[in-house]
Amino acid sequence: MAESTEVRKLVYLVTGGCGFLGEHVVRMLLQREPRLSELRVFDLHLGPWLEELKTGPVQVTAIQGDVTEAHEVAAAVAGAHVVIHAAGLVDVFGRASPKTIHEVNVQGTKNVIEACVQTGTRFLVYTSSMEVVGPNIKGHPFYRGNEDTPYEAVHKHPYPCSKAQAERLVLEANGREVRGGLPLVTCALRPTGIYGEGHQIMRDFYHQGLRLGGRLFRAIPASVEHGRVYVGNVAWMHVLVARELERRAALVGGQVYFCYDESPYKSYEDFNMEFLGPCGLRLVETRLLAPYWLLMLLAFLNALLQWLLRPLLLYAPLLNPYTLAMANTTFTVSTDKAQRHFGYEPLFSWEDSRTRTIRWVRAMEGSAQ
Numbered sequence: 001m002a003e004s005t006e007v008r009k010l011v012y013l014v015t016g017g018c019g020f021l022g023e024h025v026v027r028m029l030l031q032r033e034p035r036l037s038e039l040r041v042f043d044l045h046l047g048p049w050l051e052e053l054k055t056g057p058v059q060v061t062a063i064q065g066d067v068t069e070a071h072e073v074a075a076a077v078a079g080a081h082v083v084i085h086a087a088g089l090v091d092v093f094g095r096a097s098p099k100t101i102h103e104v105n106v107q108g109t110k111n112v113i114e115a116c117v118q119t120g121t122r123f124l125v126y127t128s129s130m131e132v133v134g135p136n137i138k139g140h141p142f143y144r145g146n147e148d149t150p151y152e153a154v155h156k157h158p159y160p161c162s163k164a165q166a167e168r169l170v171l172e173a174n175g176r177e178v179r180g181g182l183p184l185v186t187c188a189l190r191p192t193g194i195y196g197e198g199h200q201i202m203r204d205f206y207h208q209g210l211r212l213g214g215r216l217f218r219a220i221p222a223s224v225e226h227g228r229v230y231v232g233n234v235a236w237m238h239v240l241v242a243r244e245l246e247r248r249a250a251l252v253g254g255q256v257y258f259c260y261d262e263s264p265y266k267s268y269e270d271f272n273m274e275f276l277g278p279c280g281l282r283l284v285e286t287r288l289l290a291p292y293w294l295l296m297l298l299a300f301l302n303a304l305l306q307w308l309l310r311p312l313l314l315y316a317p318l319l320n321p322y323t324l325a326m327a328n329t330t331f332t333v334s335t336d337k338a339q340r341h342f343g344y345e346p347l348f349s350w351e352d353s354r355t356r357t358i359r360w361v362r363a364m365e366g367s368a369q
């Protein structure tokens with residue numbers, strides 16, 4: 001794309017822009033949105049890598065702020081054309097209290113919506129989650145479903161509850177009049193389990209494998225499919241839909257889209273081994289040694305220990321009844337809605353996504369290779 005200062009006139013704000021997904025969205029916008037003049041990156045914790053972005057043609061403005069503080073959000077939103085709201089408290093391990101999760105994910109989203117309305121910002125993309133739909137607590141499979149597939153969405157855990165409430169607020173805000181009299185246009189993207197460079201849980205599994213002598217132990221049947229999507233493609237979907245919100249407001253406004261790409265359908269553990277395997281780890285089959293009831297027992301013991309130890313320390317292992325149910329319930333999507341509505345095609349093939357992720361795992365300190 002030819003450089004032109006004339007076309008650079010748009011101001012974007014990315015909340016949570018220093019998180020795992022947020023950083024990819026920020027970098028993708030700088031690479032693929034030629035109309036960008038200023039990119040505001042709003043986060044509770046700013047990353048040092050932002051400095052290196054400040055030398056290009058786009059003004060990158062780092063804003064340290066808290067989405068639960070309405071005045072901080074309003075100041076960051078004022079004058080922005082588009083807001084990508086990716087900030088969130090992602091916690092299914094019991095690290096944060098339900099109240100904090102609600103404040104960040106629900107009140108934070110309300111603050112973003114109100115800031116758009118008050119300041120006249122018209123376009124808002126919300127990073128929702130597959131968990132708005134499921135898996136539900138009954139363990140019903142969602143097999144290659146799409147945005148219209150009926151499913152009994154029952155939320156008990158604070159994180160999916162908060163994402164579902166926040167998504168509803170964003171969709172209900174579509175069409176609200178913003179300052180200046182024009183309508184707000186909103187939509188929500190629902191990634192399944194995101195993977196790729198910077199994925200903390202992949203990092204945790206890798207280090208756990210190293211501690212266990214290069215082994216991980218299969219806990220979930222290989223037949224349980226878990227939806228995964230590459231972070232670069234999720235970022236690309238955000239950039240594309242943000243661009244199209246204005247042009248195709250009537251079609252895209254108020255809509256939800258699952259995030260998808262060519263990543264294969266596999267169990268959570270088999271999928272991780274696509275990257276961890278080439279980095280020297282192997283998955284040991286233990287189905288006979290660890291039946292499901294035993295895993296459930298361990299998960300409940302972990303939950304009990306977490307509760308007992310809470311006054312003294314934070315015990316938050318990966319395995320708890322909720323994460324076990326998530327990993328053990330088939331949830332995969334198969335849809336082309338984003339392609340039909342705003343021309344989305346994955347930017348990264350499965351081979352690219354895999355190669356990039358493996359390269360990142362290998363670069364981690366203490367590689368098993």
Ligand SMILES: NC(=O)c1ccc[n+]([C@@H]2O[C@H](COP(=O)([O-])OP(=O)(O)OC[C@H]3O[C@@H](n4cnc5c(N)ncnc54)[C@H](O)[C@@H]3O)[C@@H](O)[C@H]2O)c1
Nearest residue numbers: 016018019020021043044066067086087088129191193194
């Ligand atoms: N990781 C996944 O698999 C996944 C899947 C579906 C949806 N999502 C959603 O994507 C978004 C980004 O998730 P992620 O995986 O990059 O998580 P992350 O924790 O890496 O990023 C979230 C960012 O939000 C920031 N943040 C948290 N509280 C804040 C606050 N009060 N004010 C301002 N910033 C705050 C954090 O500092 C962090 O940089 C979240 O909304 C999450 O719900 C993630």
Ligand SMILES: C[C@@H](CO)CCC[C@@H](C)[C@H]1CC[C@H]2[C@@H]3[C@H](O)C=C4C[C@@H](O)CC[C@]4(C)[C@H]3CC[C@]12C
Nearest residue numbers: 090092129131192193219268318319323324326327
């Ligand atoms: C039983 C363990 C033995 O190896 C495996 C536990 C795996 C769990 C820690 C993860 C299984 C499914 C993951 C979640 C899923 O990919 C989707 C998510 C939605 C998103 O909005 C946030 C992250 C997450 C909840 C993700 C978290 C980790 C798992 C529960």
